[in-house]
Amino acid sequence: xxxxxxxxxxxxxxxxxxxxxxxxxxxxxxxxxxxxxxxxxxxxxxxxxxxxxxxxxxxxxxxxxxxxxxxxxxxxxxxxxxxxxxxxxxxxxxxxxx
Amino acid sequence: xxxxxxxxxxxxxxxxxxxxxxxxxxxxxxxxxxxxxxxxxxxxxxxxxxxxxxxxxxxxxxxxxxxxxxxxxxxxxxxxxxxxxxxxxxxxxxxxxxxxxxxxxxxxxxxxxxxxxxxxxxxxxxxxxxxxxxxxxxxxxxxxxxxxxxxxxxxxxxxxxxxxxxxxxxxxxxxxxxxxxxxxxxxxxxxxxxxx
Numbered sequence: 050x051x052x053x054x055x056x057x058x059x060x061x062x063x064x065x066x067x068x069x070x071x072x073x074x075x076x077x078x079x080x081x082x083x084x085x086x087x088x089x090x091x092x093x094x095x096x097x098x099x100x101x102x103x104x105x106x107x108x109x110x111x112x113x114x115x116x117x118x119x120x121x122x123x124x125x126x127x128x129x130x131x132x133x134x135x136x137x138x139x140x141x142x143x144x145x146x147x
Numbered sequence: 148x149x150x151x152x153x154x155x156x157x158x159x160x161x162x163x164x165x166x167x168x169x170x171x172x173x174x175x176x177x178x179x180x181x182x183x184x185x186x187x188x189x190x191x192x193x194x195x196x197x198x199x200x201x202x203x204x205x206x207x208x209x210x211x212x213x214x215x216x217x218x219x220x221x222x223x224x225x226x227x228x229x230x231x232x233x234x235x236x237x238x239x240x241x242x243x244x245x246x247x248x249x250x251x252x253x254x255x256x257x258x259x260x261x262x263x264x265x266x267x268x269x270x271x272x273x274x275x276x277x278x279x280x281x282x283x284x285x286x287x288x289x290x291x292x293x294x295x296x297x298x299x300x301x302x303x304x305x306x307x308x309x310x311x312x313x314x315x316x317x318x319x320x321x322x323x324x325x326x327x328x329x330x331x332x333x334x335x336x337x338x339x340x341x342x343x
Contacts, residue, residue: 056328063278064301069200071188071207079180079211084173 086141156181160227168219180211183228187211187235189304190312193297194239194290199246206242210235229314236313240290277340284334285327292327295320 088096111119155163155178166175187210191203213234221230285293291313298304298312310317335341 052332053325053328056332059277059281060296060300060328060331062274063281064297066197066301068189068302069192069197069203071184071204075184075204075208076177076180079184079208080173080177082208082212083176083215 161223164218164221164227167215176215179214183214183231184211186228186308186312187231189298189302190232190235190294191239191242193294193302193312194236195243195246196286196293196297197301199243202242202246203239206235206239210238213238225314228311232312232314236294277335280335280338280340281331284331284338287334288327288330292323292330295323296327299324 111122155174158175158178160179160182163175163179166172167179184207188203188207191206191210192200195203195206210231214231217234221227225233285296288296295309295313298309299306304312306317306320309320313320313323315323
């Protein structure tokens with residue numbers, strides 16, 4: 050028992066430093082990571098306009114092309130666009146985490 | 148007359164979990180984070196040790212994100228707090244296994260009290276050596292003993308808090324601390340250090 054008490058006192062002295070603290074921005078950082086990012090109404094309008102204009106421009110530019118070429122462009126272009134989109138989202142998520 | 152709504156801070160964990168799962172209530176999750184951030188951080192620090200305190204904050208953040216993603220899998224078989232602490236304990240051990248091979252941010256010596264100007268420098272030097280030796284010995288104990296010792300002596304947690312964090316009865320925690328002190332005493336004696 051005597052040794053145990055002595056060790057108790059000894060440990061109190063050996064571990065007497067201040068405890069580390071969480072940074073004040075901890076909550077905000079966690080909440081930023083868990084909240085899905087939503088577009089503002091203005092952002093949604095811009096995206097919708099872009100989709101309409103891009104679709105119209107694509108149809109107009111491809112109007113004289115044969116169907117095979119249009120299909121080939123879609124087969125190549127769609128996966129590239131999907132991959133680039135996923136990569137962009139990952140980059141954005143990584144930036145939010147910092 | 149309508150009853151006043153109960154603030155989130157007064158709601159039990161289970162109610163907050165239900166709100167998060169059913170309606171994705173951000174305020175409910177924010178309350179969970181507010182409630183558990185400190186104990187999760189302290190548990191992580193107690194496992195990683197002083198040299199890796201900055202990593203403990205990353206662990207606490209990862210734990211909160213895991214809790215958010217896995218909340219639907221919480222079945223209520225154990226207490227919600229025990230579930231979070233188990234995630235934190237395992238996550239901190241994983242980080243510790245990786246961190247062991249990296250240089251620490253600060254020395255373990257930082258755990259000891261600041262030297263006093265009133266005391267004999269020779270006494271202070273001897274105390275510092277003994278303290279360094281004890282901290283080195285703590286690092287060689289089983290993980291759960293290390294964690295219990297750091298929580299109790301360094302981070303000032305009570306027996307009941309440690310029991311919750313380590314998911315063990317209070318008597319078991321007392322026994323961890325007693326056995327840890329006995330092991331430390333034996334190790335220090337072996338090194339020729341008088342722990343008094």
